[in-house]
Amino acid sequence: MRERGLRARDMLRGDLEGEELERYVEEKVVMTRFEEMLNWARSNSIFPLTFGLACCAIEAPISIVTARYDLARFGAEALRASPRQADMIILSGRVSIKMAPVVRRLYDQMLEPKWAISMGACSSSGGMFSNYAVVQGADKFMPIDLHIPGCPPRPEAVLYGFTKLQRKIQGNPDQGWRARYKAEGTEEWARGGPRSEPSPEAVEAYERARELIRRA
Amino acid sequence: MAKSLQDSASSAGGVAAGGPRGAEGRPAPSTVGVAAATGPADQRSEVMTVNIGPHHPATHGVLRLVVDLEGEVVRELRPVIGYVHTGIEKSCEDKSYWKVIPFVERMDYVSFFFQMEAFCGAVERLVGLEIPERAKHLRVIFLELNRIHSHLVWLGTTALDLGAISMLWYCFRERDRILDLFEMATGQRMHTRYFQVGGVIEDIPLGFERKLREFIAEMPVRVGQYEALLDRNEVFLQRTKGTGVVSRERLLELGVTGPLLRAAGEPWDLRKAFDYLSYSQFDFKVPVGTVGDNYDRYRVRLAEMVESTRIVEQALDGLPEGPHIADDRKYVLPPRSELSTSMEALIHHFKLVTEGYRVPPSEIYYAIESPRGELGCFVLADGSAKPARVHFRDPSFVNLQAFRDMSVDGYIADMICSLGMLDPILGGVDR
Amino acid sequence: MPDAPGLELIRGEIDQRRPGAVVDTSFDNERAVLVVDPAHLLAVLGWLRDSPGQEYAFLSSLHAADYLPAEPRFAVHYELLNRDRVERIRVKALLADPGDEALPEIDSCVDLFPTAEFQEREAFDFFGIVFHGHPDLTRILMPEDYVGWPQRRDFPVGGEPVTFTYNERRYG
Numbered sequence: 137m138r139e140r141g142l143r144a145r146d147m148l149r150g151d152l153e154g155e156e157l158e159r160y161v162e163e164k165v166v167m168t169r170f171e172e173m174l175n176w177a178r179s180n181s182i183f184p185l186t187f188g189l190a191c192c193a194i195e196a197p198i199s200i201v202t203a204r205y206d207l208a209r210f211g212a213e214a215l216r217a218s219p220r221q222a223d224m225i226i227l228s229g230r231v232s233i234k235m236a237p238v239v240r241r242l243y244d245q246m247l248e249p250k251w252a253i254s255m256g257a258c259s260s261s262g263g264m265f266s267n268y269a270v271v272q273g274a275d276k277f278m279p280i281d282l283h284i285p286g287c288p289p290r291p292e293a294v295l296y297g298f299t300k301l302q303r304k305i306q307g308n309p310d311q312g313w314r315a316r317y318k319a320e321g322t323e324e325w326a327r328g329g330p331r332s333e334p335s336p337e338a339v340e341a342y343e344r345a346r347e348l349i350r351r352a
Numbered sequence: 353m354a355k356s357l358q359d360s361a362s363s364a365g366g367v368a369a370g371g372p373r374g375a376e377g378r379p380a381p382s383t384v385g386v387a388a389a390t391g392p393a394d395q396r397s398e399v400m401t402v403n404i405g406p407h408h409p410a411t412h413g414v415l416r417l418v419v420d421l422e423g424e425v426v427r428e429l430r431p432v433i434g435y436v437h438t439g440i441e442k443s444c445e446d447k448s449y450w451k452v453i454p455f456v457e458r459m460d461y462v463s464f465f466f467q468m469e470a471f472c473g474a475v476e477r478l479v480g481l482e483i484p485e486r487a488k489h490l491r492v493i494f495l496e497l498n499r500i501h502s503h504l505v506w507l508g509t510t511a512l513d514l515g516a517i518s519m520l521w522y523c524f525r526e527r528d529r530i531l532d533l534f535e536m537a538t539g540q541r542m543h544t545r546y547f548q549v550g551g552v553i554e555d556i557p558l559g560f561e562r563k564l565r566e567f568i569a570e571m572p573v574r575v576g577q578y579e580a581l582l583d584r585n586e587v588f589l590q591r592t593k594g595t596g597v598v599s600r601e602r603l604l605e606l607g608v609t610g611p612l613l614r615a616a617g618e619p620w621d622l623r624k625a626f627d628y629l630s631y632s633q634f635d636f637k638v639p640v641g642t643v644g645d646n647y648d649r650y651r652v653r654l655a656e657m658v659e660s661t662r663i664v665e666q667a668l669d670g671l672p673e674g675p676h677i678a679d680d681r682k683y684v685l686p687p688r689s690e691l692s693t694s695m696e697a698l699i700h701h702f703k704l705v706t707e708g709y710r711v712p713p714s715e716i717y718y719a720i721e722s723p724r725g726e727l728g729c730f731v732l733a734d735g736s737a738k739p740a741r742v743h744f745r746d747p748s749f750v751n752l753q754a755f756r757d758m759s760v761d762g763y764i765a766d767m768i769c770s771l772g773m774l775d776p777i778l779g780g781v782d783r
Numbered sequence: 784m785p786d787a788p789g790l791e792l793i794r795g796e797i798d799q800r801r802p803g804a805v806v807d808t809s810f811d812n813e814r815a816v817l818v819v820d821p822a823h824l825l826a827v828l829g830w831l832r833d834s835p836g837q838e839y840a841f842l843s844s845l846h847a848a849d850y851l852p853a854e855p856r857f858a859v860h861y862e863l864l865n866r867d868r869v870e871r872i873r874v875k876a877l878l879a880d881p882g883d884e885a886l887p888e889i890d891s892c893v894d895l896f897p898t899a900e901f902q903e904r905e906a907f908d909f910f911g912i913v914f915h916g917h918p919d920l921t922r923i924l925m926p927e928d929y930v931g932w933p934q935r936r937d938f939p940v941g942g943e944p945v946t947f948t949y950n951e952r953r954y955g
Contacts (some may be wrong), residue, residue, distance in 0.1 A: 191458055203524070349942070717871075
């Protein structure tokens, strides 16, 4: 506050120069570059896809659009049934191995730019179900922009996650753990990174394990 | 209105004589192959196979229906399930008995207390544990609150499917009040893991009773308001009356239980038939329908909501003092206050938390009345601390077999209505 | 529930009509259990359903269990219910594991109890038990091309064995 007061005094005196002057102008004068305005508009008018898998589906998409936890006040009132008309998919619930290709196809049908929120523990990481039937995290087959922990997360948690996504869309993301700990390239679906393709030993071990099951 | 439709259809040269709806308002039987001979040449009907789901706004979860349609009439229907199969039963074999409880409650994710009761009741019978009276009443209170919750979710989503979108908001307003009660008592809105083998994990807090009484006083008024919204809505009545009728005998053959069976006229309710918990102490009616169409199913569930409110009120009035969980330290965790004073309590706590209690080799099938029908739990114990098999006879899984009978030779719009009134929860169907 | 003497009476009546059908009876946790020979399963179920005085016309649940390492390994349970007398009885059919590539087989009771349709498919999906006479015996909950019988006791929980030496010794 004090700093701003001093700068204002300098401005009035005509004393701000060079870089300081540029920064002052950027902050005070509303210079909307087209992208910023576009991102602001996008974040405040997201069309979510009506997509619910399991228990989290009762909390979202059903409970957060109801009157108490209103998603409409963030601009996301128009829930669309068709993926071609939606921009955001909330994976609410456990993704089973039978459903995973279906979800991927839905995600592919959505138009750019699109975002995915993985809601709850089950879609973020397989949750409590570390067994043969659940994909251990939707990250394994599609890019996820935001993970919301909880089982099921409270609707307020989902709304907080939603506002974080809005900030990310506006180009002002909170730093995720991958940036903080310099762990880029560890995404399981990322191609071309240092750990993207499985090593030949890992492939062979996997094949041997499949053989064991087939024989057992 | 129906008559003029009929006239216009027959004057336009409909597919079968008498228009698409016969004299009784039902679609005419299939004329594939016959139309080519009798009808006009441009009115051939062919059977088209349409895939509905698994992602569809009206399928109440990830249900996939492969439907053979002739025009708008459903000729054959095949549900494909398994899209949210989670392997819960297999995971349970890997966990000690008290760790199974949170797994098992996530099957039918709207009526979570019922799965807990089915499993805890089964294990209590296996080990021969008697639960105290207060725990029985508390369990009944939470079970009936969960029944109201399940019916509210059903009513909101089904009315949404049929176009009465406002019902969603009103039902979920009440649902949020019930979830507030759950959160007050257990700390979690859904999936509370409140029931444990031996009773309930914690006693109800102060202020719970007052808040619950406020809710009980208001709930029948709200149900009256829902009735007022829907019961005189001509579109709703036209869509639900006379559609999706299956005879009582066929439903019994298909193993259907719950409100579907009661709507068809069979007064079968496990709460009255097999007296479990303390249901015999409460005075409540079992609503039974007459025709067995979708309208009856709707009315039966609404009446059940009112009856559940009465049960909760009686249970709350008659709530005895006493422990909220059994005393047997071999199966029940000791209260934390004892851990600092008693050595045996510490040893029991350690044993229960690390390995868990062992159940002698035996098997049991225990069934209760969930909002969808008979929820049965089969537990096979092999003497170790982990169950050897936990299987749930889920009511939605068996009730789904009746869906084909409800929809075949009806319109596809009636099929959507029947699906809503069938109330499947795919978490229970797929487990 | 038919009590222990009632259960023995039932066994006696079945033995008169079909000797050798009932292999064993037991009465655990207040439930009467008839253990039958799978070859006579349909006859026993039909008799329990139709004969006056029994009339267990409602099949509550059909499920399978794996009793590994006990032999015979698999059992198919039929929970029958008589709604008028409010009585339950359980019929168990024990099936042995026929060895490496073959699957245990039993007759399907879909003609007697149409409710068994989905439930037998589920038992096939999870245990590999083949029900003869079932109209459409395909996988119901797992994807159609899945290899393996998930609910068997020797199938690892994760679908593939974790590479611990304990598991290598157990499965390798």
